[in-house]
Amino acid sequence: MRIERRQTPRSRVYRGASVVFNGGQSVLECTLRNWSDTGALVRMSDWIALPKTFEIDSPGESVRVRQCWRRGDDVGVAFLTQGECQPVAPISLDAIRKRRQLG
Template identity: 85%
Template sequence: MTLERRQTPRSRVHRGASVVFNGRQSVLDCTLRNWSDTGALVRMSDWIALPRTFEIDIASGDESLRVRQCWRRGDDVGVAFLTPGECQPVAPISLDAMRKRRQFG
């Protein structure tokens, strides 16, 4: 039996979205696989290093959510939604730093 650690129950969804970071210069396709009031499971199309906080743009509307990466297993990323008080501007990530992250995990 698996211990459930989520704060609120999640609903299954299958919605197209984009992961956005680096001053909106980096945009990656993803799929939202489940959703709750406090977070979501994001499935990336390719493995790439992500910053700790980023935005998710929902494809079906003009909604953009600020999130924090909680865990990662392969292409699946668990995220928590940030409240406005938790949102802080994130400095762009240099290309060299992204390459090192990807190379060394």
């Protein structure tokens, strides 16, 4: 039996969106699979390293999120409150290359 840990129930959705980070320099296509008042499930088209926080842009809205868990191409995110939202410095290309070499 699976224990429900979410604060609010999620509704199933299937709509295209974009993951945006690096000050808008990096934009990746994704699919929203479920959505609630506090978080969502994002399915990436391919495995790619994501920062801890990023934005999800979908038609009509943009939300800042924090990555909570990851299983393959699926990413569970929680919506950040206004107080938690802070500008995120872009990741340098050298830092990305170093992470790939280490990992």
